[in-house]
Amino acid sequence: MTSPGESVTEEPWEAEVGQLLGGLPAVEPPDGFIDRVVDRRPLNAGRTLAALGLLTLGLALASTIGDAVRPAEVVPEIEDLVARHDLAATVGLSSGLAGTEDRAELDGGPFDLPVGFESEGEVTVEDVRQAVYARDDEAVSVFVQDGRVDWSALPADRLGRLGDLRAWVDEERAISVIEVDGSIVTVIGLGPDELDEAMRATATDEGRSLGQRATDLAEAVVSNLGYAPAG
Amino acid sequence: MSGEADVAVTAPPGSRLRRRVGRAKRGGADGVGRPTVPSWEQVARSHDRFLYSLAYRLCGNHQDAQDLVQEVLLRVRRGLHTYQPGNLEGWLSRITTNTFLDQVRKQKRRPTVALPDEPDRVLAGSPGVDAEMASRDLPDHLQALLLDLPPDYRVAVVLKDVLSFSYEEIADIVGAPIGTVRSRIHRGRGRLREALSA
Numbered sequence: 537m538t539s540p541g542e543s544v545t546e547e548p549w550e551a552e553v554g555q556l557l558g559g560l561p562a563v564e565p566p567d568g569f570i571d572r573v574v575d576r577r578p579l580n581a582g583r584t585l586a587a588l589g590l591l592t593l594g595l596a597l598a599s600t601i602g603d604a605v606r607p608a609e610v611v612p613e614i615e616d617l618v619a620r621h622d623l624a625a626t627v628g629l630s631s632g633l634a635g636t637e638d639r640a641e642l643d644g645g646p647f648d649l650p651v652g653f654e655s656e657g658e659v660t661v662e663d664v665r666q667a668v669y670a671r672d673d674e675a676v677s678v679f680v681q682d683g684r685v686d687w688s689a690l691p692a693d694r695l696g697r698l699g700d701l702r703a704w705v706d707e708e709r710a711i712s713v714i715e716v717d718g719s720i721v722t723v724i725g726l727g728p729d730e731l732d733e734a735m736r737a738t739a740t741d742e743g744r745s746l747g748q749r750a751t752d753l754a755e756a757v758v759s760n761l762g763y764a765p766a767g
Numbered sequence: 768m769s770g771e772a773d774v775a776v777t778a779p780p781g782s783r784l785r786r787r788v789g790r791a792k793r794g795g796a797d798g799v800g801r802p803t804v805p806s807w808e809q810v811a812r813s814h815d816r817f818l819y820s821l822a823y824r825l826c827g828n829h830q831d832a833q834d835l836v837q838e839v840l841l842r843v844r845r846g847l848h849t850y851q852p853g854n855l856e857g858w859l860s861r862i863t864t865n866t867f868l869d870q871v872r873k874q875k876r877r878p879t880v881a882l883p884d885e886p887d888r889v890l891a892g893s894p895g896v897d898a899e900m901a902s903r904d905l906p907d908h909l910q911a912l913l914l915d916l917p918p919d920y921r922v923a924v925v926l927k928d929v930l931s932f933s934y935e936e937i938a939d940i941v942g943a944p945i946g947t948v949r950s951r952i953h954r955g956r957g958r959l960r961e962a963l964s965a
Contacts, residue, residue, distance in 0.1 A: 550960075554927070563816075565816065565833075566833070569815075570815040574808055
């Protein structure tokens with residue numbers, strides 16, 4: 537098959553090799569393989585979490601009617617953010633897969649990532665901004681969205697603190713959620729050690745506490761991604 | 768007439784994988800003809816043969832092919848909301864080849880030996896044995912030779928000659944200029960030709 541505009545000249549031997557390869561038969565997956573993959577998908581947990589999240593979000597929104605000055609409580613859609621991170625890490629931000637992407641280069645990073653990370657760009661999908669940084673085949677995504685974290689809707693066994701900040705941390709998948717000044721910051725792709733390293737690098741005063749550095753980090757993220765702190 | 772066209776014309780009817788497993792199984796359309804996005808399960812079930820064949824041709828053995836397809840379907844599930852109806856096979860191929868190349872890069876950092884299902888078919892290095900295999904079982908022999916290609920060449924050759932993607936489509940799938948794609952295919956075919964004639 538030749539696409540319009542393609543002008544391809546191939547040697548006869550190339551056509552012969554191509555024809556040989558074209559004769560390779562399709563390979564059937566083993567019996568029941570796809571069934572096992574489909575049945576084993578980790579979607580149920582995600583659906584449960586999403587449903588719980590939506591329910592809680594609904595309750596939270598209902599409880600805050602009339603409270604216009606406070607940002608709404610939001611449950612970060614962790615699995616969606618992980619999907620966006622994986623996709624960016626796999627096929628890149630400029631893949632053209634998502635029509636809602638609004639790609640723009642960042643000037644510098646939201647904070648000082650470990651050595652070697654470089655900005656890949658930024659996209660906004662459904663009001664959640666994603667900045668991506670890459671080092672070799674590693675990728676880090678920093679998501680920022682308006683709102684306050686509805687901590688009660690996140691799995692309680694991963695709730696904790698990042699310095700002085702309340703945080704939800706999934707160490708295994710390198711996911712951290714923090715909140716600052718009316719914005720929710722979710723970092724994916726940095727383990728606790730590297731995140732700590734990033735915060736230390738961001739700190740201007742080594743004597744400051746981890747919590748202060750975390751606050752600096754979050755404020756820097758929010759500031760660099762164009763989110764003004766809520767009044 | 769280009770050699771490319773010759774290949775398409777002279778290939779045995781129905782020998783192209785994509786023609787057999789792809790076209791009839793694409794996503795449907797809504798009531799006004801707009802293409803619709805299939806569900807993850809629909810993608811998994813309707814393109815299982817396509818994905819598995821691509822994975823097997825890249826990996827050369829069933830265990831790695833299964834691992835690759837599982838990882839691809841996981842990424843498909845997570846990223847399906849970003850898919851814009853159109854060339855689903857191209858989108859799946861992009862995810863599959865990127866995932867495959869990611870795994871290759873990781874394996875380089877943690878070297879392991881991925882054996883084919885029938886290791887003797889690949890590990891045998893003498894020309895005499897290769898020649899015997901070529902005459903005895905050409906598909907297996909070709910598959911073994913594919914595994915000797917550098918991963919970038921293998922991806923390009925498989926997409927072109929096994930799945931019949933156009934150069935333009937392959938360039939989009941692998942994110943490389945068409946010239947680079949042509950070069951990889953040309954060199955990959957050249958290596959296969961040398962191996963076949965050895």
